[in-house]
Amino acid sequence: MIIAMDGPAASGKGTLAKQLAKHYGLGHLDTGALYRAVARDMIASGTALDDEGAAAQTARDIDPETLDDPGLRTPRIAEAAALVARLKGVRKALVDYQRAFAARPGGAVIEGRDIGTVVCPGADVKLFVEASTQVRAQRRHKELTEAGHDITFEEIHAQISARDARDRTRAISPLVPAEDAHLLDTSDLGIEAAFKVAVKLIGTAMR
Ligand code: C5P
DSSP, X not given: OEEEEEOSTTSSHHHHHHHHHHHHTOEEEEHHHHHHHHHHHHHHTTOOTTOHXXXXXXXXXXXXXXXXXXXXXXXXXXXXXHHHTTOHHHHHHHHHHHHHHHTSTTOEEEEEXXXXXIIOTTOSEEEEEEOOXXXXXXXXXXXXXXXXXXXXXXXXXXXXXXXXXXXXXOSSSOSOOOTTOEEEXXXXXXXXXXXXXXXXXXXXXXX
């Protein structure tokens, strides 16, 4: 079974994806971490973020062992990830990796921005996870301040709004729900409640 999950930053899809993978015994891939890793490695080597050739090579060289790096979870890397994510060569290399992951025996939960539309258009179930910008900024602010980052709610709100606008309007693989995606708005749902709704949607879709 392949479950494709898309949605904007801090919509709750990451937490949900991990829970669903555990519940159904599937592999889990956070594709945002791949784009963040490309950005991290470009910055570390002092390469300009718009150097498409170098970015594509960096994407092909990504070490999957480094995707849990807490250094990926900073606002600076998020911003840089959205810049390299606009480059065709980067997307091609990372989509190849994601499709290989999806083809693993048993299936997977894959989360990102273009999973239901581009990476796995034939997924068994597609969820598009949304939440209001206000709620998403509150969640991300809590997460970052708890991790020790010194950043205001207003700064986070502005960053998330700008990054989403960039992701939704870019030319290649913009963030849009697939036509056959089930919409799940988590603005007023806690983690447990969102999980229950998702399991119900998946159960109905698989029938
Ligand atoms: O999901 P996360 O916030 O970690 O993603 C960071 C950035 O990577 C996104 O803002 C987006 O620009 C890019 N991304 C993408 N396609 C994906 C996953 C992430 O373009 N499938």
